[in-house]
Amino acid sequence: MASISEQEAVVIGGGLVGASIAWGLTRAGVQTVVLDGEDLALRASRANFALIWVQGKGVGKPDYARWSQQAAQNWPQLASDLLATTGIDVSLSQKGGFSFALSDAELQQWHDEAARVAREVGEGAPDYQVLDHAATRAMLPAIGPDVVGSVYSTADGHVNSLRLLRALHTALLKSGVDYRSHHDVTQITPDKNGFILTGIWGQMRTRKLILAAGVNNTMLAPMVGLHVPLVRSKGQILVTEKCAPFFDYTAATIRQADEGGVMIGDSEETHSAALMTNQDISAVLANRAIRIFPHLADVNIVRSWAGFRVKSKDGMPIYQQSETCPGAFVVTCHSGVTLASNHTLIVAPQIAAGRLDDNLKPFSARRFHVSVTD
């Protein structure tokens, strides 16, 4: 044990969350190591839908609505910082997003959710408009007759999320972060000088520890006195061949990527751990997409995949420093793309300073301690 390396800060997890935190830490002057898992780990960062989404988020949870809105507002700075540091353009586009309704009940539901968020957030709440078929069609001539209407908000946008992951990793390398793949951490042992991390690769000690390991946080958190209850949530995505631009905005369930491919998604299975995609769900996704944009019926699907969301029981992120093991933090969320800006620009500097601000208190996992029912 004499020669185990000593680190100032270690981030466990090299996905969007871990990388955005690590970049923020190193920008705050903290020497940082990122320990990433295996190639076949469940990687939400390579399966996500790439939305920067605000609309309807945080129903009954205005802190989360404000946090998402703030993240969207901070995104231009993250994108320009990444471009300046790495030369990589992540194709940030924030022209607004639609929730398409294929029935009156759906339109009512999207409307109710947006209205409730606006009411709960109060002044400065994300804007939204409820559009009927004709008003939606005026903005998007390609929609089909089955679209009864939509909710549109200028707060929403999207990026090229694979390029975002690459840009963050390039930024880490350029700023001297020590990134190590194939470094699954299986054991964390707190000691008086911080934490000893163990895996089949060996051991290292760190004074500061940030858990950003996605679904693995559930397993790691108890080792440092934290509690990260997640629910299973499998999502599936279809991708078409590249098409000439026809959809300049974005939407909750369908978007055209900067390079032309159309992504179709937003399924959720809560009882499947299978890695395979489910053809019945693909059929439902494709059918909805064709009802929204009928011309897509002619277009070939070239890829589909499934991923597991990193979803807490109430859908909100979890940010917390351990009370029993100070210096250990957990950062976990479902919206690694949307919140990447806040993670780099707001959360990481607070972790560097050793204390999370009071305005992150609503996101402490302490909220799950009351009336736990399982």
Next chain:
Amino acid sequence: MFQSLIKSDETVSIQFDGQILKVTKGISVAAALLSQGVNRFRTSVVGGEPRAPYCMMGVCFECLVTIDDVQNRQSCMTEVYDGMVVKSQQGARRIGSDTPL
């Protein structure tokens, strides 16, 4: 120039970008066009670079053309027939029509 391994006198007539071509019956569109000296099937989606068939076996998707108004057909996997109308493609396929919406 490519040489045909098939000795056949049977031909069909296809159109490529408005030009009538007499090609061997039973071969793929890609082979037919290559046999006529066509080396520019489309321009690439992102960079606008010229593209021609590469794998000739349905894998690389470099040989895409519009056949009878259906875009992004794999010309190496499609057999020629009499009266077929083939068009080269410029960039990404269009949704719905040849003009962007």
